[in-house]
Amino acid sequence: MNKYETKGARSAFRLALRELGxxxxxxxxxIFSLEFLMVLIPLLGLWELLPRMGVVxxxxxxxPSDVAVAAWDMFTKxxxxxxxxxxxxxxxxxLGIAVITAIPIGVxxxxxxxxxxxxxxxxxxxxxxxxxxxxxxxxxFFGIGLPMQTFLIFIGAxxxxxxxxxxxxxxxxxxxxxxxxVFGASELALILHVYFWHALGAIIxxxxxxVAMGLVMLVIAEMYGGRTGIGYVLVEAKDxxxxxxxxxxxxxxxxxxxxxxxALKFIELKLAVxxxxx
Amino acid sequence: xxxxxxxxxxxxxxxEDRTADGITAVLSVSLTIxxxxxxxxxxxxGCGKSTFLxxxxxxxxxxxxxxxxxxxxxxxxxxxxxxxxxxxxxKYRLLSPLANGLIxxxxxxxxxxxxxxYAVFPWMTVLQNVKFTLKLRGIPRREREPVAMTYLRKIxxxxxxNKYPSQLSGGMRQRLALARALAVQPRIILMDExxxxxxxxxxxxxxxxxxxxxxxxxxxxxLVTHDTDEALYLSDEIVxxxxxxxxxxxxFAIDCARPRRRSDPELLALKERITSLFKYDINHESEYSI
Ligand SMILES: Nc1ncnc2c1ncn2[C@@H]1O[C@H](COP(=O)(O)OP(=O)(O)O)[C@@H](O)[C@H]1O
Ligand SMILES: [Mg+2]
Numbered sequence: 255m256n257k258y259e260t261k262g263a264r265s266a267f268r269l270a271l272r273e274l275g276x277x278x279x280x281x282x283x284x285i286f287s288l289e290f291l292m293v294l295i296p297l298l299g300l301w302e303l304l305p306r307m308g309v310v311x312x313x314x315x316x317x318p319s320d321v322a323v324a325a326w327d328m329f330t331k332x333x334x335x336x337x338x339x340x341x342x343x344x345x346x347x348x349l350g351i352a353v354i355t356a357i358p359i360g361v362x363x364x365x366x367x368x369x370x371x372x373x374x375x376x377x378x379x380x381x382x383x384x385x386x387x388x389x390x391x392x393x394x395f396f397g398i399g400l401p402m403q404t405f406l407i408f409i410g411a412x413x414x415x416x417x418x419x420x421x422x423x424x425x426x427x428x429x430x431x432x433x434x435x436v437f438g439a440s441e442l443a444l445i446l447h448v449y450f451w452h453a454l455g456a457i458i459x460x461x462x463x464x465v466a467m468g469l470v471m472l473v474i475a476e477m478y479g480g481r482t483g484i485g486y487v488l489v490e491a492k493d494x495x496x497x498x499x500x501x502x503x504x505x506x507x508x509x510x511x512x513x514x515x516x517a518l519k520f521i522e523l524k525l526a527v528x529x530x531x532x
Numbered sequence: 533x534x535x536x537x538x539x540x541x542x543x544x545x546x547x548e549d550r551t552a553d554g555i556t557a558v559l560s561v562s563l564t565i566x567x568x569x570x571x572x573x574x575x576x577x578g579c580g581k582s583t584f585l586x587x588x589x590x591x592x593x594x595x596x597x598x599x600x601x602x603x604x605x606x607x608x609x610x611x612x613x614x615x616x617x618x619x620x621x622x623k624y625r626l627l628s629p630l631a632n633g634l635i636x637x638x639x640x641x642x643x644x645x646x647x648x649x650y651a652v653f654p655w656m657t658v659l660q661n662v663k664f665t666l667k668l669r670g671i672p673r674r675e676r677e678p679v680a681m682t683y684l685r686k687i688x689x690x691x692x693x694n695k696y697p698s699q700l701s702g703g704m705r706q707r708l709a710l711a712r713a714l715a716v717q718p719r720i721i722l723m724d725e726x727x728x729x730x731x732x733x734x735x736x737x738x739x740x741x742x743x744x745x746x747x748x749x750x751x752x753x754x755l756v757t758h759d760t761d762e763a764l765y766l767s768d769e770i771v772x773x774x775x776x777x778x779x780x781x782x783x784f785a786i787d788c789a790r791p792r793r794r795s796d797p798e799l800l801a802l803k804e805r806i807t808s809l810f811k812y813d814i815n816h817e818s819e820y821s822i
């Protein structure tokens with residue numbers, strides 16, 4: 255028995271490793287295709303040359319080499335990795351709370367008309383408030399720090415996930431429901447095995463939107479309060495007129511966003527095998 | 533035994549110019565279907581066959597009348613008075629009348645249903661699809677796989693267990709729907725134009741498969757179709773529907789012995805009579821519309 259278990263665990267680990275390999279390979283190939291490198295390398299070259307030749311002022315547009323030096327500095331001397339880690343912690347807490355609240359609420363509202371009538375108007379009233387408008391009141395409620403930042407990220411990611419989930423569940427094809435109902439499916443079985451799966455593609459799409467909104471709110475939240483994080487470093491760099499440092503922060507944010515979207519695409523592909531070839 | 537008493541179904545709709553309107557999809561249809569028979573509901577599209585079948589299956593409530601399966605009412609009819617309406621609203625405030633329950637899977641009647649566009653779940657593999665219906669019917673986990681395998685083998689899908697429906701041909705998808713329906717060992721199968729979307733050769737094979745399984749199990753089959761040949765080949769009785777509003781126009785018992793030949797003179801003669809009915813319908817309609 256035991257032997258089989260370890261064997262299973264080991265092969266699962268190997269499988270996970272292989273999948274991870276596929277993921278990085280796929281993600282990298284999406285960007286670093288030969289075609290795109292033919293565009294990227296000249297662009298980088300131009301960016302390097304123009305400031306160096308004095309066409310644009312070097313103080314305003316630092317060439318990539320300066321940015322690289324600044325990045326090296328930040329990672330080695332100023333512990334930028336910790337800032338990234340702090341930002342990611344807030345981001346995933348905010349996004350995680352948004353995902354685990356918005357998806358169930360969305361599913362329930364899409365499933366049952368009675369729930370929809372009671373809950374949907376509230377969200378429809380609150381959702382149009384632009385997320386940054388929540389900043390002042392959040393600071394008063396939570397003070398400055400992790401809870402406030404987490405809440406702001408949550409607010410950014412919550413509504414896109416909620417509304418898309420709700421809409422997708424509501425639009426579940428009646429024939430699938432009918433064919434499960436005839437066999438005696440309870441409402442719980444319908445939710446778990448029909449509504450959810452039918453909506454899954456749209457739900458993952460909405461989490462992508464949530465990631466984008468969450469990153470926006472991350473930067474805003476860190477600009478307004480806190481002593482760590484990428485957004486904080488960004489504002490600090492502005493105060494000292496360190497443009498290279500700002501570029502490093504921006505590129506870092508871009509890479510994080512890209513990476514998360516790629517990860518979601520990968521999950522989508524894994525979860526929705528059945529959609530391939532449809 | 534299925535007993536439909538005076539079924540009427542009315543749909544209210546809103547016209548383009550926002551005036552209220554309605555369609556009588558089915559008008560006082562009464563029909564009794566004996567156990568173990570194959571009965572076809574035949575008619576051009578739009579004459580309420582699907583609606584009637586869904587009412588038989590409890591997927592829609594009739595506006596008037598009720599359906600009894602072995603004496604038990606399938607769905608309570610919609611309320612007609614204001615007081616009844618209030619009561620109905622209160623009763624079904626949280627769950628629709630179609631719901632089987634909130635948590636526990638529990639079929640209301642021993643029915644399975646097959647739809648024209650398959651309606652097998654695209655997110656489950658062939659095997660998972662069948663196992664899922666077995667789960668809904670309360671078959672213990674351990675027995676699900678062997679039972680599912682038995683029926684999948686019977687219907688010739690044993691090689692495609694781990695494929696998703698999107699990887700199957702139309703005919704195979706319909707086989708899956710058939711396996712899924714048969715695996716729960718229902719006493720009645722309702723089929724809505726099950727073979728309409730596959731090519732002619734596949735259709736004939738599927739029809740023969742269906743007959744073979746019917747001989748083995750002796751279930752009752754109610755088959756909606758607009759294909760006269762299919763109805764003649766398969767059924768013990770043909771119920772011809774006419775449109776506007778959907779109603780029974782004629783009933784034909786077919787005594788022709790089984791196994792049948794598709795070109796049996798008796799069937800051909802009957803086909804003549806049925807097609808002449810439709811011809812009359814078309815002429816009749818054009819008389820009015822011109
Ligand atoms: N949900 C609905 N709302 C409004 N009209 C409907 C609805 N379902 C069916 N109908 C109408 O009822 C009539 C009968 O439809 P149907 O039962 O699908 O016919 P058939 O299956 O014989 O082709 C059609 O005119 C159709 O437009
Ligand atoms: Mg139809």
